[in-house]
Amino acid sequence: xxxxxxxxxxxxxxxxxxxxxxxxxxxxxxxxxxxxxxxxxxxxxxxxxxxxxxxxxxxxxxxxxxxxxxxxxxxxxxxxxxxxxxxxxxxxxxxxxxxxxxxxxxxxxxxxxxxxxxxxxxxxxxxxxxxxxxxxxxxxxxxxxxxxxxxxxxxxxxxxxxxxxxxxxxxxxxxxxxxxxxxxxxxxxxxxxxxxxxxxxxxxxxxxxxxxxxxxxxxxxxxxxxxxxxxxxxxxxxxxxxxxxxxxxxxxxxxxxxxxxxxxxxxxxxxxxxxxxxxxxxxxxxxxxxxxxxxxxxxxxxxxxxxxxxxxxxxxxxxxxxxxxxxxxxxxxxxxxxxxxxxxxxxxxxxxxxxxxxxxxxxxxxxxxxxxxxxxxxxxxxxxxxxxxxxxxxxxxxxxxxxxxxxxxxxxxxxxxxxxxxxxxxxxxxxxxxxxxxxx
Amino acid sequence: xxxxxxxxxxxxxxxxxxxxxxxxxxxxxxxxxxxxxxxxxxxxxxxxxxxxxxxxxxxxxxxxxxxxxxxxxxxxxxxxxxxxxxxxxxxxxxxxxxxxxxxxxxxxxxxxxxxxxxxxxxxxxxxxxxxxxxxxxxxxxxxxxxxxxxxxxxxxxxxxxxxxxxxxxxxxxxxxxxxxxxxxxxxxxxxxxxxxxxxxxxxxxxxxxxxxxxxxxxxxxxxxxxxxxxxxxxxxxxxxxxxxxxxxxxxxxxxxxxxxxxxxxxxxxxxxxxxxxxxxxxxxxxxxxxxxxxxxxxxxxxxxxxxxxxxxxxxxxxxxxxxxxxxxxxxxxxxxxxxxxxxxxxxxxxxxxxxxxxxxxxxxxxxxxxxxxxxxxxxxxxxxxxxxxxxxxxxxxxxxxxxxxxxxxxxxxxxxxxxxxxxxxxxxxxxxxxxxxxxx
Numbered sequence: 001x002x003x004x005x006x007x008x009x010x011x012x013x014x015x016x017x018x019x020x021x022x023x024x025x026x027x028x029x030x031x032x033x034x035x036x037x038x039x040x041x042x043x044x045x046x047x048x049x050x051x052x053x054x055x056x057x058x059x060x061x062x063x064x065x066x067x068x069x070x071x072x073x074x075x076x077x078x079x080x081x082x083x084x085x086x087x088x089x090x091x092x093x094x095x096x097x098x099x100x101x102x103x104x105x106x107x108x109x110x111x112x113x114x115x116x117x118x119x120x121x122x123x124x125x126x127x128x129x130x131x132x133x134x135x136x137x138x139x140x141x142x143x144x145x146x147x148x149x150x151x152x153x154x155x156x157x158x159x160x161x162x163x164x165x166x167x168x169x170x171x172x173x174x175x176x177x178x179x180x181x182x183x184x185x186x187x188x189x190x191x192x193x194x195x196x197x198x199x200x201x202x203x204x205x206x207x208x209x210x211x212x213x214x215x216x217x218x219x220x221x222x223x224x225x226x227x228x229x230x231x232x233x234x235x236x237x238x239x240x241x242x243x244x245x246x247x248x249x250x251x252x253x254x255x256x257x258x259x260x261x262x263x264x265x266x267x268x269x270x271x272x273x274x275x276x277x278x279x280x281x282x283x284x285x286x287x288x289x290x291x292x293x294x295x296x297x298x299x300x301x302x303x304x305x306x307x308x309x310x311x312x313x314x315x316x317x318x319x320x321x322x323x324x325x326x327x328x329x330x331x332x333x334x335x336x337x338x339x340x341x342x343x344x345x346x347x348x349x350x351x352x353x354x355x356x357x358x359x360x361x362x363x364x365x366x367x368x369x370x371x372x373x374x375x376x377x378x379x380x381x382x383x384x385x386x387x388x389x390x391x392x393x394x395x396x397x398x399x400x401x402x403x404x405x406x407x408x409x410x411x412x413x414x415x416x417x418x419x420x421x422x423x424x425x426x427x428x429x430x431x432x433x434x435x436x437x438x439x440x
Numbered sequence: 441x442x443x444x445x446x447x448x449x450x451x452x453x454x455x456x457x458x459x460x461x462x463x464x465x466x467x468x469x470x471x472x473x474x475x476x477x478x479x480x481x482x483x484x485x486x487x488x489x490x491x492x493x494x495x496x497x498x499x500x501x502x503x504x505x506x507x508x509x510x511x512x513x514x515x516x517x518x519x520x521x522x523x524x525x526x527x528x529x530x531x532x533x534x535x536x537x538x539x540x541x542x543x544x545x546x547x548x549x550x551x552x553x554x555x556x557x558x559x560x561x562x563x564x565x566x567x568x569x570x571x572x573x574x575x576x577x578x579x580x581x582x583x584x585x586x587x588x589x590x591x592x593x594x595x596x597x598x599x600x601x602x603x604x605x606x607x608x609x610x611x612x613x614x615x616x617x618x619x620x621x622x623x624x625x626x627x628x629x630x631x632x633x634x635x636x637x638x639x640x641x642x643x644x645x646x647x648x649x650x651x652x653x654x655x656x657x658x659x660x661x662x663x664x665x666x667x668x669x670x671x672x673x674x675x676x677x678x679x680x681x682x683x684x685x686x687x688x689x690x691x692x693x694x695x696x697x698x699x700x701x702x703x704x705x706x707x708x709x710x711x712x713x714x715x716x717x718x719x720x721x722x723x724x725x726x727x728x729x730x731x732x733x734x735x736x737x738x739x740x741x742x743x744x745x746x747x748x749x750x751x752x753x754x755x756x757x758x759x760x761x762x763x764x765x766x767x768x769x770x771x772x773x774x775x776x777x778x779x780x781x782x783x784x785x786x787x788x789x790x791x792x793x794x795x796x797x798x799x800x801x802x803x804x805x806x807x808x809x810x811x812x813x814x815x816x817x818x819x820x821x822x823x824x825x826x827x828x829x830x831x832x833x834x835x836x837x838x839x840x841x842x843x844x845x846x847x848x849x850x851x852x853x854x855x856x857x858x859x860x861x862x863x864x865x866x867x868x869x870x871x872x873x874x875x876x877x878x879x880x
Contacts, residue, residue, distance in 0.1 A: 189711055194731040198715045200775070201728070202705030204644035209730060230714055265642030271629055274670060275638045288641070290649060291634040335640070 001028050002406050005067055007058065007086060008077035009035035009044045011178075012100070012126070014386040016075070016395030020402070021048040027403065034067050044386075058082045061089075069093045073406055075398050083107065087121055094119055098401055100126025100394050103415060111415040120410075124417045125401050126394035127357065128158045131378070131431070132246075133235070133417060134397070134424035135438055136361055139376055140236060141421065143365050149372065152242040153364030154232075157213050157223045159249025160390055163354040163381045164218065170316045172251035174347045176355035176382075176390050183340045184269055185248065190225035192245040193233075201225055207259035213249060215358060215377050216439075223247030224255055235419060249358055257316040261339065263305055264288040269336035276333060280325045284338055297323055320346055355382040357389040359438075376438045393436060400430045441468050442846050445507055447498065447526060448517035449475035449484050451618075452540070452566070454826040456515070456835030460842070461488040467843065474507050484826075498522045509533045513846055515838050523547065527561055534559055538841055540566025540834050543855060551855040560850075564857045565841050566834035567797065568598045571818070571871070573675070573857060574837070574864035575878055576801055579816055580676060581861065583805050589812070592682040593804030594672075597653050597663045599689025600830055603794040603821045604658065610756045612691035614787045616795035616822075616830050623780045624709055625688065630665035632685040641665055647699035653689060655798060655817050656879075663687030664695055675859060689798055697756040701779065703745055704728040709776035716773060720765045724778055737763055760786055795822040797829040799878075816878045833876060840870045 004020060006013065013033070020031045031051045035041045038055035045051040056063045058078060068074055068089045073096045076086045080101045087110055090097040094117050103123045114121050124130055136156060143149040161167075162174045175182060190201040201209055210222040229246045233239050250258075261267055265288050273287075282297055289300045301317075302309045317323070321342060328338055349355070359378040364371065382388035401418070404410040404426055418424055431437070444460060446453065453473070460471045471491045475481045478495035485491040496503045498518060508514055508529045513536045516526045520541045527550055530537040534557050543563045554561050564570055576596060583589040601607075602614045615622060630641040641649055650662040669686045673679050690698075701707055705728050713727075722737055729740045741757075742749045757763070761782060768778055789795070799818040804811065822828035841858070844850040844866055858864055871877070 189705065189708060191711075191714070195733075197723075197731065198713070198727050199729075199731065200705060200713070202644075202703075202708060204642075205703065205705065263642075263645065265629065265640060265645065268629060268642055271631075273638070273640070274631070283637075287638050291637065291639065293635075 001030050002072040003030040003032060003070060004402055004406070005071035005074045006031070006033045006077060007035070007056075007067075007074065007082075008079075009033055009037070009041045010077055011388070012077045012391050012394045013044050014388075014395070015391040016077070016399050017045060017048065017051060018387065019396055019399035021045075021051050023403070024050045027406070029406070032067070032071070058085050064089050065093070068095055071095055073098070073402055075099075075402060077398075080104070083123075090121070091117055091119055096120045096122070096405055098122045098125055098398050098405075100124070100130055100398055102129055103417060108415055115414045118413050120405065120412050121415045122401060122405075122412075122418065122423075123415065125397050125423075125427075127390070127397070128359075130397045130418070131393055131436070132156060132158060132359060133419050134428055135359070135376065135378070136236060137419045138421075138424050138428055139361055139363055139374065140238070143363060143367075143374065144237075147367055149365035149367040151238060151363060151365045153244075153362070154236065154238055154241055155243065155245045155247070155362040157221070157247045157249050157358070157360045157362075158226075159221060159358045161249065161251065161356045161358060163356040163389075166350075166353040167251075169346070170312070170319050171254055171257065171347070173254055174349050174353060174355070175344065176349065176388060179340050179344055179347075180336075183267055183336050183343065186224065186227070187267075188227045190227060190229075192225055192229040192243075193241065194243050194245065196242045198230075199225075204262060207255040207262055210255055211247060212252075213247075213360060215360060215379065218356075218358065218379055220252050221249040221358065222252050222255055223249050235417070243364070253312055253316070257313045260301075260305055260307070260313060260317060264301075266335040266339050269334045272332050272334055273338070276328065276338070277331055279328050281321060281328060281338075281342060282323050282325050284328060284335075285322050288335075349385045349388075351385060353385055355385075355388045355390055356380065357393050374440070376440045378436065378438045380436055392434070396431060396434055396436065397427055400427050441470050442512040443470040443472060443510060444842055444846070445511035445514045446471070446473045446517065447475070447496075447507075447514065447522075448519075449473055449477070449480045450517055451828070452517050452831050452834045453484050454828075454835070455831040456517070456839050457485060457488065457491060458827065459836055459839035461485075461491050463843070464490045467846070469846070472507070472511070498525050504529050505533070508535055511535055513538070513842055515539075515842060517838075520544070523563075530561070531557055531559055536560045536562070536845055538562045538565055538838050538845075540564070540570055540838055542569055543857060548855055555854045558853050560845065560852050561855045562841060562845075562852075562858065562863075563855065565837050565863075565867075567830070567837070568799075570837045570858070571833055571876070572596060572598060572799060573859050574868055575799070575816065575818070576676060577859045578861075578864050578868055579801055579803055579814065580678070583803060583807075583814065584677075587807055589805035589807035591678060591803060591805040593684075593802070594676065594678055594681055595683065595685045595687070595802040597661070597687045597689050597798070597800045597802075598666075599661060599663075599798045601689070601691065601796045601798060603796040603829075606790075606793040607691075609786070610752075610759050611694055611697065611787070613694055614789050614793060614795070615784065616789065616828060619780050619784055619787075620776075623707055623776050623783065626664065626667070627707075628667045630667060630669075632665055632669040632683075633681065634683050634685065636682045638670075639665075644702060647695040647702055650695055651687060652692075653687075653800060655800060655819065658796075658798065658819055660692050661689040661798065662692050662695055663689050675857070683804070693752055693756070697753045700741075700745055700747070700753060700757060704741075706775040706779050709774045712772055712774055713778070716768065716770055716778070719768050721761060721768060721778075721782060722763050722765050724768060724775075725762050728775075789825050791825060793825055795825075795828045795830055796820070797833050814880070816880045818876065818878045820876055832874070836871060836874055836876065837867055840867050 034054040034056040041053040075098045186206045213221040226246045226248045357380040363374040380389040474494040474496040481493040515538045626646045653661040666686045797820040803814040820829040
């Protein structure tokens with residue numbers, strides 16, 4: 001028997017645990033889920049008789065060591081800041097660790113020690129980062145190695161959205177990821193290369209520089225530049241690429257309306273509002289507008305940001321409830337926290353909702369004196385609000401990697417990211433059998 | 441003989457040293473100036489036979505202690521971050537310290553120790569902060585105490601500009617303060633109260649929310665909200681004020697054009713540009729614009745930010761040289777650093793230039809069932825590019841305070857700011873004799 005320890009019982013768990021539990025007997029796995037809330041674990045593992053639960057606080061060394069020492073492989077679904085604690089303990093007891101988060105500098109620094117101890121610390125093995133890396137590298141390697149092509153353009157789009165059948169609000173958006181991350185999305189200056197030229201977009205302009213994307217059978221989307229795309233040159237072996245850009249997808253109309261919230265300054269998380277007590281959402285919006293003795297908040301906003309009073313952007317803002325005289329009921333909060341509270345009510349997934357993951361890679365390359373374009377797209381729809389597309393696409397790559405490691409199909413050490421064929425080939429292959437399949 | 445030690449031989453020194461040197465024999469003062477560059481000290485004290493020079497590094501404890509132990513009073517004109525080192529040594533040897541900088545939290549924490557040691561650490565005793573506090577408090581105290589008025593509005597404007605006779609560029613602006621601070625001005629969210637309502641303006645909107653100001657004999661200005669005005673409520677005893685706002689003044693047209701630089705993102709100091717080597721200013725601007733195969737940088741900018749190709753804003757931008765094919769010649773720099781380099785060439789004070797300080801307080805109050813308005817303005821013109829209006833209005837309040845302390849007219853201890861009559865009355869009175877006089 002090999003024991004797989006899963007840390008964290010959040011949104012990603014359901015599909016991961018389903019994969020592991022349904023294969024546990026056959027594979028001789030013991031599966032255990034540990035979280036700070038035992039109740040949450042029990043709720044999420046209900047129906048799986050072969051999965052055990054543990055109440056545990058990663059920050060308490062005794063509890064952390066007790067769980068990790070008894071495992072053969074650890075999967076951390078905890079918030080990013082806790083991965084390092086898990087990694088240190090995994091190094092100590094020579095256990096492999098898998099995460100779906102970006103490699104932090106602290107994690108990177110453990111590479112030598114991990115190699116010395118025979119431990120694999122595999123990161124960025126979820127959706128984004130994860131499936132994006134694996135499918136990009138599979139496509140790039142095929143073009144470069146099999147076809148001998150020379151890649152000059154790499155553009156990649158990813159979006160976590162709502163499935164068309166349950167898309168019933170004017171923003172065409174609901175929260176399927178961490179709401180705080182959605183509210184703060186794009187905060188860094190976007191950096192990319194376009195036709196050989198470095199391009200920088202400051203946060204307050206990101207949602208005005210949009211690219212149209214069409215996905216067969218799923219309609220139109222718009223992409224906005226996603227933070228630092230430059231670092232992907234080295235990771236993907238694209239040092240001399242002419243165009244490289246990673247984007248986030250939304251439905252048309254979303255970004256124009258979201259930009260109004262950015263322009264007002266209410267996505268700001270850097271300071272605490274004074275005098276919030278007793279304010280309504282309408283007062284809150286007024287706080288970011290100039291004073292006028294008689295004009296309405298709506299009229300001031302339209303004048304200030306040059307909006308059509310009866311246009312689609314205003315319709316979206318009105319639907320959100322930002323002009324309503326409803327009390328906020330928060331004492332101390334940043335503007336972003338107030339906005340998040342409102343959005344969590346409006347963009348909540350309903351019991352029958354299904355989410356949708358969309359990803360597209362566009363690659364341009366030269367081969368045999370011809371310029372060619374390659375496009376590959378993925379659409380995954382959630383089964384329900386537990387087994388979301390998000391849960392499947394983040395959880396399954398981790399689960400598959402765990403299987404490959406425990407069966408010895410992958411035998412590696414050090415701090416790694418799944419950008420080499422030994423990882424991406426078997427993981428993509430099995431994801432396809434689970435219905436996560438790119439269409440070229 | 442009492443020794444006054446002045447730390448730092450920067451822009452503020454000339455008027456301060458002139459005040460001290462011309463009174464030194466009469467007052468029995470020894471005046472000494474210490475700076476990391478002996479040459480700079482010698483240049484600035486040329487012609488004053490009774491001022492001594494010292495080469496010294498505040499960061500070296502031995503040099504710091506040697507200079508401070510021999511002084512009776514220390515005036516620090518050093519960059520803000522060094523005041524704490526001076527203050528600690530002053531506490532140790534029981535010497536008074538004067539600065540023109542905001543009280544830091546670290547400085548504030550020394551209050552008890554300063555009182556115990558009989559030491560005065562007087563801060564915010566320059567122009568802004570300094571003269572602004574003193575003249576605001578003089579006006580407010582007069583309204584409240586002498587007239588029994590109840591203040592509901594306090595608005596204060598300050599600008600460091602160029603004198604009308606030497607104002608010969610389309611921005612009507614040259615650098616008379618630290619260029620880096622000018623480039624990064626307004627970076628915090630502006631916070632103030634207007635008619636009883638809290639108002640917040642994010643950085644990327646600050647230069648679009650302008651207030652017109654007229655000063656008799658000096659024409660029109662525009663004010664933009666200056667950072668956190670809320671904290672002045674407590675300092676000025678205005679806890680229940682309906683309107684409080686501090687603004688920075690520029691000539692009309694400046695802010696609209698500056699806003700374009702903000703919108704592009706080139707006032708950002710938070711990251712280092714990649715691929716700067718070999719770029720021209722034109723390339724640099726293009727880096728912040730979308731890609732287009734044929735359109736010119738000028739046309740793209742006008743389209744992107746909705747500018748009139750032949751309007752005044754474009755005239756200002758063209759004059760700055762941002763479209764020129766001149767090499768930047770910087771390797772590693774933030775966008776703000778590149779912009780600063782360009783501006784330092786264009787907004788440089790010429791030998792015959794004279795700077796100008798403008799300040800205006802507007803106070804609204806009720807008295808005897810009547811609502812009254814009070815307005816008081818200051819304009820100071822520099823004598824030349826050494827004895828600038830800036831040097832006079834920052835240096836003289838410090839010099840006068842030093843005299844008051846050394847003659848025993850002010851006898852105080854602890855960490856203080858000159859907002860009480862014992863400070864502002866004699867300092868304002870003497871500033872008036874020097875030509876720094878508010879007109880009501």
